[in-house]
Amino acid sequence: MGKLNTYRPYIILSIFLLIAGILSIVFSAGESRIRIVPPSTFNDGWVLVQGDTEIPLDTLPTMLDIPAGESYTIKNTLTEDFHDINVMMLRTSLQNIKVEVDGSIIYEKTYQAESTLPPYASMWHFIELPAHIGEMEISMTLSSPYKAMSGTVNDVHYGSYASLYTHLFDTYGYRLFVGIFVLIAGLIMMFASLFIKKGEGIRYTYIGLFSTILSFWIIAESRMLQWFTGNEFILGSLAYLS
Numbered sequence: 171m172g173k174l175n176t177y178r179p180y181i182i183l184s185i186f187l188l189i190a191g192i193l194s195i196v197f198s199a200g201e202s203r204i205r206i207v208p209p210s211t212f213n214d215g216w217v218l219v220q221g222d223t224e225i226p227l228d229t230l231p232t233m234l235d236i237p238a239g240e241s242y243t244i245k246n247t248l249t250e251d252f253h254d255i256n257v258m259m260l261r262t263s264l265q266n267i268k269v270e271v272d273g274s275i276i277y278e279k280t281y282q283a284e285s286t287l288p289p290y291a292s293m294w295h296f297i298e299l300p301a302h303i304g305e306m307e308i309s310m311t312l313s314s315p316y317k318a319m320s321g322t323v324n325d326v327h328y329g330s331y332a333s334l335y336t337h338l339f340d341t342y343g344y345r346l347f348v349g350i351f352v353l354i355a356g357l358i359m360m361f362a363s364l365f366i367k368k369g370e371g372i373r374y375t376y377i378g379l380f381s382t383i384l385s386f387w388i389i390a391e392s393r394m395l396q397w398f399t400g401n402e403f404i405l406g407s408l409a410y411l412s
Contacts, residue, residue: 206336209329210251212258216323219243219309227323236321241266241313244323251328253304258297258328259337261393264290264406265314265322269297272306290314291406294396296334338394345392349385356381386412 213230220242227244236242248271258269262279269277277297281290314320327334359378363371389395390409399405 206332207329209259209327209333209337212246212326212328216244216246219245230326231322231324234321234323238317238320239313239315240320241311242321243309243311245307245309248303248306248308250304252299252306253302255301256299256328257331257334258299258326259294259334260297260310260326261292261294261324262312263292263314263322263324264316264319265312267295268311270309270311271299271303276300289403289406290316291402292393293402293405294338294393296331299328342393346389346394346397349388349392352381352388353385356383356385383412 216227216230218225218227218234234242266280267278268275268280276299277295279295310323312323314322327337356378359374359381361378363374363378365371366374387409389398390412395405395408
């Protein structure tokens with residue numbers, strides 16, 4: 171009788187889940203789950219502009235042979251999909267960026283060349299595009315003082331903010347969750363070490379400290395740090411500091 175009382179809550183829960191599962195299968199008349207339309211890609215049709223010469227690019231992302239510190243421009247023609255207001259999302263890798271539509275600047279992010287603060291940061295850019303720009307020309311001018319990053323052009327997505335945020339979570343969210351898990355584990359270990367005998371607890375303190383610092387690096391490299399802060403010093407240096 172004692173064992174039955176012990177397992178009774180688990181038996182009740184199992185029966186409840188079984189009945190709920192059977193009913194959901196029998197009465198599955200329709201699908202009413204909230205769905206977010208995924209963003210569209212805008213990776214084809216770009217050309218590299220070099221003076222009077224235009225060099226077609228296969229697709230984005232791509233790596234161009236551009237010397238460090240030299241700016242370069244790629245351009246494309248917007249489709250009819252851009253008749254309505256959209257948001258364009260792309261990631262720069264330690265780069266300056268300027269976006270123009272038919273010669274008018276709609277977005278710009280540049281760093282002071284003579285200053286080291288804030289440092290160059292790899293970050294997401296959400297560029298709000300005006301309505302009725304279908305069939306207009308869009309251009310992006312990029313530059314980086316770092317040879318390894320100069321010439322990098324990442325892929326481009328566009329859609330609503332909701333679709334773009336969902337895409338980021340679907341693509342990079344697992345990295346963020348790993349970092350948060352390691353952070354929580356490290357903090358728990360450091361806290362628990364306070365209740366362990368003084369001589370034995372120190373090892374858990376250092377393991378917890380290592381896990382906490384490691385978690386900062388994982389979160390910084392997850393491409394999701396901008397969800398927590400827009401501070402460019404943190405965005406550009408946390409991975410190196412940890």
